[in-house]
Amino acid sequence: MHIDIITVQPDLLASPFSHSIMKRAQDKGLLTVQVHHLRKWAINEYGQVDDYQYGGGAGMVMMCEPLANAIEELSTERKFDEIIYLTPDGKTLNQKTANMLSLKQNLLLICGHYKGIDERIREKYVTLEISIGDYVLSGGELAAAVLVDAIGRLIPGVLGDETSALTDSFQDNLLAPPVYTRPVEWNGMKVPDVLMSGDHKKIEDWRYEQALQRTKERRPDLLRDH
Ligand code: 6GU
Numbered sequence: 001m002h003i004d005i006i007t008v009q010p011d012l013l014a015s016p017f018s019h020s021i022m023k024r025a026q027d028k029g030l031l032t033v034q035v036h037h038l039r040k041w042a043i044n045e046y047g048q049v050d051d052y053q054y055g056g057g058a059g060m061v062m063m064c065e066p067l068a069n070a071i072e073e074l075s076t077e078r079k080f081d082e083i084i085y086l087t088p089d090g091k092t093l094n095q096k097t098a099n100m101l102s103l104k105q106n107l108l109l110i111c112g113h114y115k116g117i118d119e120r121i122r123e124k125y126v127t128l129e130i131s132i133g134d135y136v137l138s139g140g141e142l143a144a145a146v147l148v149d150a151i152g153r154l155i156p157g158v159l160g161d162e163t164s165a166l167t168d169s170f171q172d173n174l175l176a177p178p179v180y181t182r183p184v185e186w187n188g189m190k191v192p193d194v195l196m197s198g199d200h201k202k203i204e205d206w207r208y209e210q211a212l213q214r215t216k217e218r219r220p221d222l223l224r225d226h
Contacts, residue, residue, distance in 0.1 A: 001104065001155055002032045002078060005144055006070050007111040008049060008062075010037045012141040022149060025158040033148060036074070041066040050114055059115035067121045071108065078106045082128045085110045085117065086140030086147065090129030093147060095170040097130070101147075102154035109147065111140030173226040175219060177210035 005013060013035045017026065025031035039047045043065050050060040071083065081104035091097070101107065110117065110126070122129070132143045152158060159165050169176040180191040194206045215222055 001030065001102075001107070001151075002034070003107045003109060003148055003151075004074050004078070004080075005033065005035045005109045005111065005148075006038055006067070006074075007035060007139075007141055007144070008038050008113050009111070009139060009141050010035045012139070013145060016145040017148060017152075021153045021158065024160075025152045025155060028157065030155050030157050031152050036070060038062075038066055038070060041069040041073070053115060057115075061115050062113060062117040062121075064118045064120055067110065067117060068125070071110075071121075071125050074108060078108075080106050080108045080127075083108045083110070083125050084128045084130055084147070085112065085122060085126040086131075086143040087112050087116060087129050088131050088134075088136055090131040092134070093130050093132050093150065095150075095168075095173075098147075098150040098154055101151045102156075107151075109140075109144045111144050113139040170222075173215075173222040174211045175214045175222070177207040177214065 007013060016022070017033050022031070026033070038049045042049050043063065048063070049066045050062050053059065053061045074080075082101065084107060086109060110121075130143070130147060132146050137143060154165055165171065167176065180195060184191050184196070192206070194202055197203065215226070
């Protein structure tokens with residue numbers, strides 16, 4: 001998979017993809033991420049990419065021309081499966097959307113800043129609008145980093161243990177069960193006996209029950225779709 005990201009704050013996206021699982025995905029050649037500074041497509045020598053909004057009001061709007069030129073140029077290099085705009089008024093990201101996007105070849109992410117991007121760019125180019133939750137960030141960059149991480153680890157072959165993404169929280173609209181490691185007793189608290197029984201069927205049943213219980217208590221809303 002190749003992911004292009006258009007931003008006015010490339011520094012914010014310099015390091016998140018060079019660690020851990022994201023690094024492994026790139027080292028294995030399964031994921032490449034390219035960050036593009038929108039200034040490259042600025043309309044004048046001052047590097048202008050935003051302007052005042054029609055109708056008045058505080059806050060700048062990212063202009064059509066630089067964005068359109070960036071999108072058009074990158075589209076000559078790659079055929080994008082989705083052009084995604086990160087915005088608080090987009091569809092809230094969930095595991096189902098991450099799964100769907102992890103099977104694509106080429107994605108283009110557009111990070112909004114200030115008051116966002118001119119509506120006409122959304123109309124003409126954007127195929128999917130994503131928010132990462134009901135709170136406001138200063139820009140789309142951290143949301144883009146979250147999205148790339150959520151997608152990247154799901155790309156077939158990225159995770160060493162192929163089954164481990166399948167047992168993540170949310171993968172079946174269930175939260176993950178509790179986990180334990182050594183020592184068997186710590187601060188008077190013991191690891192549940194069943195986990196040391198060696199009975200794989202019993203362990204699997206226990207984990208499922210725990211996951212169900214935890215989801216009922218913490219996220220009953222998820223059980224509707226389970
Ligand atoms: Cl995608 N962008 C911004 N600016 N804020 C957000 C968001 C995105 N998702 C949640 N809050």
